[in-house]
Amino acid sequence: MGEKKKKIVKSITIDVEKCNGCRACEMICSAFHATPQYSSNNPARSRIRLIRDPLRDIYLPVYAGEYTPAECMGRDKYVIDGKEYDECGFCRASCPSRDAFKEPDSKLPLKCDMCEDDPPQEKPLCVQWCLNDALIYEEREEEVEEDVKVEDVEVGLESMIDKYGLEKVMDTISRMAAAKRS
Amino acid sequence: MRYAETGYNLEIDLTRGSIERVATDPRDTELYLGGLGTNAKILWERVPPEVEPFSPDNLLIFSAGLLCGTPAPGCNRTIVSTVSPQTLLMAFSMMGGFWAPELKYAGYDKVIFRGKSPDLVYLWINNDKVEIRDASHLKGKGSGETAELIRKELKEPHAQVASIGMAGENRVYFASIEQGRSSASRGGIGAVMGDKGLKAIAVRGTKDINVARPAEFMALCKEVLEYIKFRNENPIPGVMPILAGLGSPQEMKIHDEKWHTENFMWGNSRVRRKGFWNDEIAKQWAETLDSMRTRLISCYNCPMKCGATITPPGLPTYMMKCFSKLTYTMAAYSDLAFGLEIAQRATEYGVDGFSTPQVMAFALELYENGILTDDDFPGMPADNEGRFYWLLDRIVRREGIGDVLANGTYWAAKQIGKGAEAFAHNNIKKHEQLPLKLSMLNPIYFLMYATGEKINITQIEGQFPQAPFPTREEREAFVKDWFQVPDEKFKQILLDWEPRGEKSMPYYPTVDMCCDIVDWQERMHYIDDALGMCAGLSSFPLKPPYHIHNYPKFISAGAGIDMDEETLTKAAKRYRTLIRAFNIGRGMRRKDDKPPENHWKKRFPELEKELLDAYYKLKGWNEQGIPTKETLLDLGLDYVFEEFERREIYSNSEGAPSEDASPETAKN
Ligand code: SF4
């Protein structure tokens, strides 16, 4: 258990009624996270995904959450206002059962980081680009128990370990390190 | 590294079933940009005038624009180019939606089809994996239905699908290519796709698109977004609602039916119903639209909402945009509910929403006038609306009279004879036009109708107000923040332009001013079509976010090509001239550069001649409309000049008779 601390909670309210299905959020998220920043874009690398099925009137922006090594035991399916959403539709996890929220080439997990940047962005990029106000950003102060912040690298490594086993990853890293040093 | 573009095209030979990935020449991008520009170059090089629209040698090119897939807002157009079976000239229809960016992310700028597949097939592009797949189970399926089935069988919900319906399969001359909320409809390109045995192209891409100078490019995009916000909050005063804002005409959002139903023509572009509109209709139609429209939707990476999902009672949901909302209604003298319902079937069949209603109204007019008789319509229902459904079903299957009507009013009239030609009265270059008939000649519109080689007024108009503002104050207010003009002189023209009196139509703007206005308007459309930009954010509306001053910067920062206004203007002129040259090679001449005979009641033949002469001169074309040697050499189109010499184009200045045989009569 961490101790209680004041913390800024960043929240994005998603008003699916206002979404026009443009996917600008996906595009700009991927551009913002490109290296160098904005040098390329690729919605498949986005940390927000628009689940879009116009004929069923489904427009559901979903943010990438935690990486999970194993898929859920069951599946859930929501029906809201007569619209049936796909299995796992609302889930934010980068999960082995699907392609969403993974780098298309390396399959490393992606997670929304609220566009943390130095200096900080006024608003997350997806919010800035959503002129239809389907994504509304708010900050509020809350008292929370401090968590140990898991670094991106750690999440990435964890998923590699899940995939290839600890030994293989260790071997590879020491080999690479040796190669870099020489 | 290539920026903005991928540097690769796919070459698909449907006869042999071969697929090649071909690197493109960056020099071509500098000279012709991309999209329409490079399409034109390829067509010029590979499709000589002898190649018929339905020849295996005709190419069908699907191209993303140069900036599609970059963060530039609203840049999502697919430009489809081929030889049109209807006009026998170059057809280049555009579609918005999501297809072009997806193609870019898959790693290609264009897909070029040649040959013909013996069996119905579709193409599946999944990044580096490209395959031609059997589509025999999709034969006769609707365009939207096809897209759904393909996504299911590929288990790829993110695939973007462009497909044809039954109309394209049966080579209807006004068959469209449909893609969700968008379609490439004009010029019968769907018929060429069907002729090639190609039912659909599905594409999925998960690769990066790079820009050359990221920070600069992003700053430009931000400016555009800010300006879109500003324009959305500040519609232009003193013009009708659909012209006040940005985007394609906001037909889905705005209840503007009064204006269209009272000012456009009903039936076969015949009857103007002044005073048609009343409170009861207003109430009823508003209810219809509000109850059937599920949501306003956009194309890729665009904050506007020009399309809508429509669910007519008891019918599947489909997507619609623009004026097709009213074309069926007005052709049939019916109501909005009928229009929205029949459009569902028409969209699945895959037909153009401008030509189709007119062709059907034309058929009924011939019937009323005894040129077609009961024998031509066996089993046709007696009620008006039922007839339209009946005709639509026959046309897309080419059954009975439908086989004739499927060639469009121009060719159908020729085939029918008995004076039917007089009823095919609303065409330019054999292609059906918007149902508009007006009183006095408008010199600007005269030039646009006569010379626009996209043969659709919406694809050349824009930028300059359609009518003068009544008061000086309004004009001053309008020009105050009109920074989009390429030259200050356009502001003065607008300031001096009066609704009546000395400085009014048709003699003011003067001939030279009209030429400059049209040249500017056309240039912006051509630039859009090369970059893949939506006309609704650029060439079409008044005071758009993209214009001649920021475009060069977008190209420089995005594609890494040094560009300024002059170079860009010259590039646009280069491929615009190349398209002219392509059509000249196919016999197009001055005689074809004319609006429908009855478009205006009051004509001014001398003024019209002067206008055309002056405009040709400005464009660098001779009095027959053929680009001159000087023009061609100045643009670096020496190869065009050489070909013109070889084919004795300049000495055969009359061109081909404009009544060649219809491609359908020479089935192969
Ligand atoms: S940017 Fe906004 S409107 Fe566009 S898809 Fe994302 S959430 Fe929807």
Ligand code: SF4
């Ligand atoms: S907040 Fe930032 S990181 Fe998260 S989805 Fe939006 S753009 Fe991507």
Ligand code: SF4
């Ligand atoms: S302005 Fe309208 S038509 Fe154009 S890209 Fe945006 S949504 Fe599509």
